[in-house]
Amino acid sequence: MNTVGIPRSLFYYYYGNIWEDFFTALKINYIVSPITNKEIMDRGIKTSNSEMCLSLKNYLGHVDYLKDKCDYILVPRISNFKNSNQTCTNFWAAYDIVKNIFNINILHYNIDLEKGQTLKKGLYKIGKALNKSSPQIKRAYKYAIIKHKKQVKKNHQINQNKLKVKKTKILIVGHPYNVYDELIGKDIIKYLLKNNIEIIYSDKFDSKITNPLSKEISKDLYFKYSKDNLGAIAYTRKKINGIIFISSFPCGPDSLANELAMRKIKKPYLNLVIDDNSSFTGLETRLESFLDMLGGKLND
Amino acid sequence: MKDCYLGVDIGSISTKGVIIDDENKIITKAYIWTEGNPTNAVRKLLDILKKHLPKNCQIKGIGTTGSARKLIGLMLKASVVKNEITAHAIGTLTFYPDVRTILEIGGQDSKIILIKNGIITNYAMNTLCAAGTGSFLSSQAKRLGIKVEEFGDYALKSKNPVKIAARCTVFAESDLVHKAQVGYPKEDIIAGLCKSVVLNYLNNVGKGKKIIGPVIFQGGVSKNKGVVKYFKEILNEDIIVDENSHLMGAIGIAVLAKKHKTGHTYSLEMKNIKFQTKAFECHRCPNSCELLKIYRNNELVDSWGSKCGKY
Numbered sequence: 001m002n003t004v005g006i007p008r009s010l011f012y013y014y015y016g017n018i019w020e021d022f023f024t025a026l027k028i029n030y031i032v033s034p035i036t037n038k039e040i041m042d043r044g045i046k047t048s049n050s051e052m053c054l055s056l057k058n059y060l061g062h063v064d065y066l067k068d069k070c071d072y073i074l075v076p077r078i079s080n081f082k083n084s085n086q087t088c089t090n091f092w093a094a095y096d097i098v099k100n101i102f103n104i105n106i107l108h109y110n111i112d113l114e115k116g117q118t119l120k121k122g123l124y125k126i127g128k129a130l131n132k133s134s135p136q137i138k139r140a141y142k143y144a145i146i147k148h149k150k151q152v153k154k155n156h157q158i159n160q161n162k163l164k165v166k167k168t169k170i171l172i173v174g175h176p177y178n179v180y181d182e183l184i185g186k187d188i189i190k191y192l193l194k195n196n197i198e199i200i201y202s203d204k205f206d207s208k209i210t211n212p213l214s215k216e217i218s219k220d221l222y223f224k225y226s227k228d229n230l231g232a233i234a235y236t237r238k239k240i241n242g243i244i245f246i247s248s249f250p251c252g253p254d255s256l257a258n259e260l261a262m263r264k265i266k267k268p269y270l271n272l273v274i275d276d277n278s279s280f281t282g283l284e285t286r287l288e289s290f291l292d293m294l295g296g297k298l299n300d
Numbered sequence: 301m302k303d304c305y306l307g308v309d310i311g312s313i314s315t316k317g318v319i320i321d322d323e324n325k326i327i328t329k330a331y332i333w334t335e336g337n338p339t340n341a342v343r344k345l346l347d348i349l350k351k352h353l354p355k356n357c358q359i360k361g362i363g364t365t366g367s368a369r370k371l372i373g374l375m376l377k378a379s380v381v382k383n384e385i386t387a388h389a390i391g392t393l394t395f396y397p398d399v400r401t402i403l404e405i406g407g408q409d410s411k412i413i414l415i416k417n418g419i420i421t422n423y424a425m426n427t428l429c430a431a432g433t434g435s436f437l438s439s440q441a442k443r444l445g446i447k448v449e450e451f452g453d454y455a456l457k458s459k460n461p462v463k464i465a466a467r468c469t470v471f472a473e474s475d476l477v478h479k480a481q482v483g484y485p486k487e488d489i490i491a492g493l494c495k496s497v498v499l500n501y502l503n504n505v506g507k508g509k510k511i512i513g514p515v516i517f518q519g520g521v522s523k524n525k526g527v528v529k530y531f532k533e534i535l536n537e538d539i540i541v542d543e544n545s546h547l548m549g550a551i552g553i554a555v556l557a558k559k560h561k562t563g564h565t566y567s568l569e570m571k572n573i574k575f576q577t578k579a580f581e582c583h584r585c586p587n588s589c590e591l592l593k594i595y596r597n598n599e600l601v602d603s604w605g606s607k608c609g610k611y
Binding site: 039182263271273292 | 367382384385386421422423425427588589607
């Protein structure tokens with residue numbers, strides 16, 4: 001029986017739940033690569049070009065890990081969501097890069113709403129490629145998408161509730177594949193939790209609400225995920241104490257979004273750029289002083 | 301007996317120590333190079349401080365700051381261990397309660413702190429890149445064959461500073477070599493370097509920040525008159541450089557130590573204390589954490605670097 005490999009990086013943090021539910025409903029075997037560890041990251045750095053961003057290197061590390069453990073690897077191309085909602089070039093290029101570097105079978109679909117290529121069509125294509133019938137795929141798709149929509153609603157509600165808590169609240173702005181990755185953003189999150197901070201994640205808001213709000217900060221931005229992030233800042237700015245912007249080195253869209261947010265939002269603001277330097281010391285200095293500033297400890 | 305408090309700031313390039321009394325007056329101070337060995341530097345530092353400490357003084361609190369603050373904090377059993385941004389702000393506010401902007405350039409870090417009514421409103425610190433900091437200046441001084449302490453005097457002599465790429469140290473260095481080979485005089489190149497440090501700082505940590513006077517410039521690089529001159533020129537603001545501007549972090553942490561005194565009396569005698577660190581890589585899981593174990597008198601006091609918390 002065929003096994004599909006899902007790299008736990010980039011797309012996984014947006015579509016992982018849908019894929020897993022879809023494959024489960026279709027009774028297709030799948031494996032997800034493990035939580036990032038040093039070995040996976042090193043594999044990625046070895047296989048990738050030095051100019052690629054840390055997150056893409058990490059992604060390639062996960063693909064490298066999976067390459068001999070499954071029959072197919074799922075690599076979509078997410079291009080745009082219409083209405084000037086582009087994704088970053090890595091999301092366009094991941095499929096071609098993987099195809100060129102690795103000698104493996106790839107399950108592939110496009111999301112390009114400008115050309116009418118939707119997630120639904122994509123998942124149908126994948127189902128067909130794995131020899132499933134249309135009614136089966138239809139059922140599985142429905143199951144996955146309903147569950148996903150419920151999850152989005154739930155996440156949004158959790159964030160809403162967090163905004164009402166009477167603790168120091170920090171909005172973490174960043175791409176989920178950086179923020180939740182064990183080697184990229186996890187240490188920052190752990191440090192904040194240890195210091196009794198209420199963390200609100202920008203990506204957990206419903207992007208239908210946050211995306212249009214990005215207009216308050218910039219009208220010309222055209223990166224979908226940056227718009228979501230800036231929208232989350234606009235949405236929460238009156239209810240939070242500070243903002244931490246986490247990005248990986250050298251992220252193009254983030255460098256723009258970060259500048260915009262830093263200049264237009266008058267809130268305590270910290271920008272952390274993560275590369276593969278393994279020591280936490282530098283980050284700790286910045287986080288500690290940021291929390292000192294928020295807590296007013298300097299002045300007691 | 302008079303109570304006094306020790307503040308130690310262990311930076312990447314230099315190690316600073318001050319002892320202050322209850323009125324925040326400096327009793328004795330010291331400034332030496334770290335030379336890549338923080339524990340040794342602190343031993344030397346304490347020897348110097350001890351020599352100048354009056355007999356009737358007793359140390360009632362110790363604070364550490366700077367990039368080696370945790371390590372030295374364990375070694376000295378410090379009562380306060382704090383990051384250098386907080387320490388610098390507190391030190392400066394003690395002497396200049398009206399300050400609005402603090403510019404700081406150290407060996408490896410550069411930061412800007414904005415203050416309003418004695419409250420920090422925002423700050424920024426250099427991110428991954430250490431371009432345009434003290435370590436760059438000292439390595440370039442070596443390349444040009446002069447002491448980094450004389451850098452400022454050379455720069456002031458120049459009337460026509462050369463243009464040097466301010467974005468990246470690697471580019472700056474190739475620019476600099478090129479200019480030297482073409483035949484520009486030394487002082488013009490040095491002045492160009494000082495100017496590029498200022499431009500780099502303002503484009504990097506200073507970008508998007510509104511710099512309002514009074515402006516105070518501190519950290520080791522503030523002792524460089526050339527850099528001060530170009531800050532004044534470019535910002536069009538008067539720049540205050542305190543006589544102890546390079547010690548502000550140490551003063552700040554000493555002030556904090558005074559606030560957090562425990563009643564314990566500390567000794568500056570370090571000869572009998574054996575302080576060791578052992579580094580190794582753990583291979584129990586694919587993370588391969590780099591671990592550091594710290595021993596004080598052969599007793600394990602702490603270990604760092606573990607992701608899983610096993611050590």
